[in-house]
Every structure is written in C-alpha cells, then in structure tokens.
Amino acid sequence: MKTKFAVVLLALLVTALGRSLLAGDSAEPSRAAEPSRASALLPAKDACCVVAPAATTAAPCCAVVEKSAPCCDPLPAGAPLSARSLYQLDAKWTDDAGQTVKLASLRGQPVVVAMFFASCEYACPVLVSDLQRLRAALPSAVRAQTRFVLVSFDVVRDTTAVLAAYRAKFPLDAAWTLLRGEATDVQDLAMLLGVKYKQDARSQFAHTNLITVLNPAGEIAHQHPGLQGDVSEAAKAVEAVAKRVSVAAKAE
Amino acid sequence: MPSTLPRLVAALALTLAVSAGPVRAEDTLPPAPAGMVVIPAGNYAPLIRTKDEPERVPVAAYYLDERPVTNAEFLAFVRANPKWQRSRVSPLFADRGYLADWAGDTELGPRVPAASPVVRVSWFAARAYAAWAGKRLPMTAEWERAAAAGFTTANGGTEPGFPAYALVWFSKPTPDTLPAVGLGRPNFYGARDLLSLVWEWVDDFNTAMVSGESRGDTGLERTLFCGAGAAGARDLTNYPAFMRAGLRSSLRASYVVPNLGFRCAQSLPL
Numbered sequence: 001m002k003t004k005f006a007v008v009l010l011a012l013l014v015t016a017l018g019r020s021l022l023a024g025d026s027a028e029p030s031r032a033a034e035p036s037r038a039s040a041l042l043p044a045k046d047a048c049c050v051v052a053p054a055a056t057t058a059a060p061c062c063a064v065v066e067k068s069a070p071c072c073d074p075l076p077a078g079a080p081l082s083a084r085s086l087y088q089l090d091a092k093w094t095d096d097a098g099q100t101v102k103l104a105s106l107r108g109q110p111v112v113v114a115m116f117f118a119s120c121e122y123a124c125p126v127l128v129s130d131l132q133r134l135r136a137a138l139p140s141a142v143r144a145q146t147r148f149v150l151v152s153f154d155v156v157r158d159t160t161a162v163l164a165a166y167r168a169k170f171p172l173d174a175a176w177t178l179l180r181g182e183a184t185d186v187q188d189l190a191m192l193l194g195v196k197y198k199q200d201a202r203s204q205f206a207h208t209n210l211i212t213v214l215n216p217a218g219e220i221a222h223q224h225p226g227l228q229g230d231v232s233e234a235a236k237a238v239e240a241v242a243k244r245v246s247v248a249a250k251a252e
Numbered sequence: 253m254p255s256t257l258p259r260l261v262a263a264l265a266l267t268l269a270v271s272a273g274p275v276r277a278e279d280t281l282p283p284a285p286a287g288m289v290v291i292p293a294g295n296y297a298p299l300i301r302t303k304d305e306p307e308r309v310p311v312a313a314y315y316l317d318e319r320p321v322t323n324a325e326f327l328a329f330v331r332a333n334p335k336w337q338r339s340r341v342s343p344l345f346a347d348r349g350y351l352a353d354w355a356g357d358t359e360l361g362p363r364v365p366a367a368s369p370v371v372r373v374s375w376f377a378a379r380a381y382a383a384w385a386g387k388r389l390p391m392t393a394e395w396e397r398a399a400a401a402g403f404t405t406a407n408g409g410t411e412p413g414f415p416a417y418a419l420v421w422f423s424k425p426t427p428d429t430l431p432a433v434g435l436g437r438p439n440f441y442g443a444r445d446l447l448s449l450v451w452e453w454v455d456d457f458n459t460a461m462v463s464g465e466s467r468g469d470t471g472l473e474r475t476l477f478c479g480a481g482a483a484g485a486r487d488l489t490n491y492p493a494f495m496r497a498g499l500r501s502s503l504r505a506s507y508v509v510p511n512l513g514f515r516c517a518q519s520l521p522l
Contacts, residue, residue, distance in 0.1 A: 083343045191375065191458060191505035192344065198459035201306050 087218035091185035096163035117154035215241040289442035296393040317515035324366035345376035367432035369513040375505035387516035389455035401440035
C-alpha cells in the first residue's frame with residue numbers, strides 16, 4: 001500500500017511543478033490520459049499569426065504578405081469568424097457607459113484583454129499598470145489602433161457606475177473598454193483565455209494574472225502571465241498583429 | 253416563568269428527534285427527478301484553503317444524476333444539436349480527439365457501448381449537454397460532498413473499509429472498453445460510480461489550485477500545489493480527493509480525455 005501512496009504523492013508533486021497530472025503521470029499509467037493540448041498557456045499551433053512568447057519576430061505569415069497564407073488575408077466585414085476566434089462568443093456585455101457590446105465588435109484591430117475586478121486590492125491595479133506600460137511601449141501608430149479591454153469577474157459589485165469610476169480613477173482613456181457581463185459569460189471567457197478565478201470568503205477574487213493579445217480575427221496571438229514582468233514580448237506580439245491590420249487596410 | 257416548561261418540552265422533543273437517528277434526505281426533501289438522487293444540505297471542507305477561507309463551506313441540497321451520462325444519451329444530444337457533432341464542433345470548444353472513439357458523427361460503433369459513460373468530451377460540451385437536458389454541471393463542492401459519502405454513512409472517511417475501497421479504482425488500468433454505468437454499488441445517497449468509473453467534469457474546475465495569495469504573483473506556479481500548500485491541507489489521508497484536485501488543476505475547458513466524463517446536477521426548486 002505504501003507504494004501506491006508514494007505513487008499518488010509523486011503524481012501530486014508532478015502537479016505541483018505546474019505540469020499536467022495526466023500527461024506526467026507515468027507512474028500510474030492506468031489513469032494517465034493525454035489531454036489533446038498539453039501547454040497551459042500557449043495557444044494551439046495552428047492558430048493564425050501565433051507569436052510564441054519566446055519569439056522575437058512575428059510569425060512568418062504575419063511578417064511576409066503572401067496570398068497563399070489565408071490567415072493574412074484581409075478581413076472583409078461580415079466574413080465568417082475563424083475556427084479559433086474568441087469572437088464566436090455571442091455574449092452581450094455592458095461597458096462602463098451602459099452600452100451593450102459584443103466581443104465581435106472588436107474585430108479588425110489588435111486587442112489586449114485582461115480580466116480583473118474593481119475592488120481588487122493589489123493585483124488588478126498592478127495588472128492595469130502593466131497594461132499601461134505595454135501600451136506605452138508600442139510605436140505610436142500601433143498604439144493608436146490597439147484596444148485595451150478589461151473584463152470584470154465581479155458580476156455583482158462591478159456595475160457600470162463602478163466601472164466608470166474605475167476608469168476615472170486611473171484615468172483610462174477612450175482606448176480602453178471596461179466590460180461587465182453575466183456570470184456564465186464571464187466563466188466562458190475565462191475558460192477560453194485560461195484564466196482561473198475563485199471568489200473567497202471576503203468576496204475578493206483569487207485569479208490568474210494574464211494579459212492576452214488577440215489578433216484582428218479574435219484569435220489568441222500571445223499570452224503574458226504574471227505581474228510586473230517584462231512586457232516587451234507582449235508589445236512585439238501586438239506590433240505583429242497590427243502589421244496584419246495595416247496590410248489588410250492597404251489591400252482594400 | 254410560565255413559558256419555561258414548554259421550552260423545556262420542546263428542547264426535549266428536539267433532543268429525542270435528533271437522537272432517534274439520522275434523518276434521511278428523502279424524508280425531508282422533495283423527491284428527486286427520475287434518474288437523480290438528493291444530496292442533502294451540508295458542509296464541504298475544501299481540501300486546501302487559504303487563511304482567509306472558512307474551514308467548511310455550506311452546500312445547499314441539490315439533485316445529482318445517479319450515474320454518469322452515457323454514450324447513448326450524448327448521442328441523442330449531438331443529434332439534436334448538430335454543432336456539437338464531431339466534425340462540426342468548433343476547435344475553440346473541443347480539442348482534436350473529441351468523441352474520437354465514436355464510429356461517426358452520429359454513430360457509436362462497436363468499441364463504444366451505448367450504456368457506457370461518454371468520455372472525450374470537453375467542459376464546454378458537457379455544459380452544453382447539461383443545459384440541453386435542463387440541468388447543469390455540479391460544482392466542485394457539490395460533487396465532493398456527494399463523493400464523501402460511504403456506502404452506509406454520510407462520511408465515507410470514517411466508514412470501515414471505505415477509504416481502501418476509494419483507492420481501488422486508481423490501482424486498475426482503464427479498460428479498452430469502459431463498463432456500463434450504474435453497475436457500481438450505490439453510496440449513502442444512492443449515487444453510483446462516483447469513485448469507480450471515470451473522472452468527472454465539474455462546473456468550476458478552473459477554480460482548483462488558485463491560492464488566495466495568487467493576487468501577489470502569477471498564481472500559476474509558486475502558490476499552487478507546492479509543499480507548503482499540501483502541508484496546509486486539512487485531510488492528508490484523502491488521496492482520491494488530492495488526485496481529483498490535481499486533475500482539475502491540469503485541465504482546460506477544451507480538453508478531451510479518454511477517461512473523463514461527467515454527470516449533471518440540478519438545484520432544488522425554490
């Protein structure tokens with residue numbers, strides 16, 4: 001029996017190292033099950049114009065315009081959404097001005113999205129400040145076309161008025177969109193982004209701090225975990241997807 | 253003191269009622285819908301908690317499917333909802349491998365018995381099925397509360413032989429063809445197969461392993477399931493619960509896994 005317990009403990013330690021219990025559970029093959037995508041943070045390899053965190057240049061299909069690269073084709077309005085576009089989410093969100101917003105309305109431009117809640121005592125202000133640093137690091141032409149979107153976990157307390165006050169406090173200009181939504185829609189978005197969150201007894205949310213760059217098609221192009229880190233890779237990712245927008249504009 | 257006596261009588265009556273034995277859920281709650289069992293209100297002690305979190309979390313009474321959802325039931329769902337068929341499902345909502353062992357979009361085939369639990373389904377697909385069935389996925393606290401019961405008592409942890417039984421599943425390889433659902437011995441609440449057939453999705457699986465202190469850092473590695481976290485765990489002997497927590501923390505909502513299925517839950521009518 002001791003051996004079995006050791007096996008269980010070993011599997012647990014594997015998890016502690018941030019690896020998939022399933023993929024890494026070689027000592028217990030009976031329960032080993034292979035998730036079809038092992039990486040917790042990287043988007044699928046076939047996502048359009050993916051920029052890996054370690055990459056220093058844009059993916060070839062974004063840097064070089066080729067007619068044969070479908071993911072770099074211009075995005076005509078009304079064209080079907082790509083298979084990996086987050087804009088397939090049909091949820092209706094409300095912004096801090098009380099306007100109804102669908103994520104698909106963000107299509108056609110680089111978008112940087114993060115999840116937060118307004119009464120957050122520590123991480124969220126730092127996360128927003130990271131986003132501001134990221135924005136400042138962008139060339140002005142890219143900065144002008146990039147939207148920054150903050151989506152609240154707190155479906156109860158973060159009313160439009162609270163979000164408006166949050167905007168005023170920083171302040172956040174018109175490039176920023178602050179959204180609130182229904183609990184299931186928040187959960188869906190968090191699931192797709194890979195953001196974990198949990199409300200604690202003090203009604204604070206424990207959550208993953210994650211900055212996600214979406215390309216103009218709404219596909220995840222880059223993710224930056226953590227706080228107060230180097231955001232230069234994320235900035236490069238935004239630049240890479242922005243190039244695609246300008247190429248598309250010229251083509252039109 | 254005219255009111256003292258009735259109070260004493262009431263207190264005595266209450267004491268007698270309590271000491272008469274546990275009140276079974278079915279005696280006090282509306283009967284469960286067909287194929288579901290009542291999990292009475294109670295407490296769930298999270299496996300790992302932060303210093304801010306209470307030791308016990310109240311869980312309201314709810315209905316839980318007696319057994320996992322079968323291939324036949326999921327087949328009916330995908331027939332009624334073609335966008336969840338294998339060739340049509342969005343890769344955003346289910347990874348490659350979704351229902352991979354089925355013979356076709358609406359055909360189970362010889363390797364997939366109709367009465368066996370459906371597996372290789374993503375969280376998104378499981379949740380869509382539950383909504384279609386007029387139900388929902390159970391929350392972690394709800395599922396764990398149901399699974400904490402033994403065969404004859406509400407607390408399997410103290411039931412002779414039950415903790416050892418709960419480990420048996422981990423010692424056996426997953427068979428090529430999964431057995432039919434409903435063959436497991438019912439637990440105290442009447443639920444079957446919770447600990448003996450497949451892993452099961454829960455609605456809030458993505459809350460697993462988030463530490464309250466993750467606000468202070470990335471929340472992805474340092475504060476999750478490290479040694480300090482395990483040392484703060486409440487019940488170090490509940491290995492199956494640790495395994496489930498570990499599994500949940502490793503999942504993403506689009507993942508499909510050959511031995512991960514689900515069952516549905518329902519809230520009690522208000």
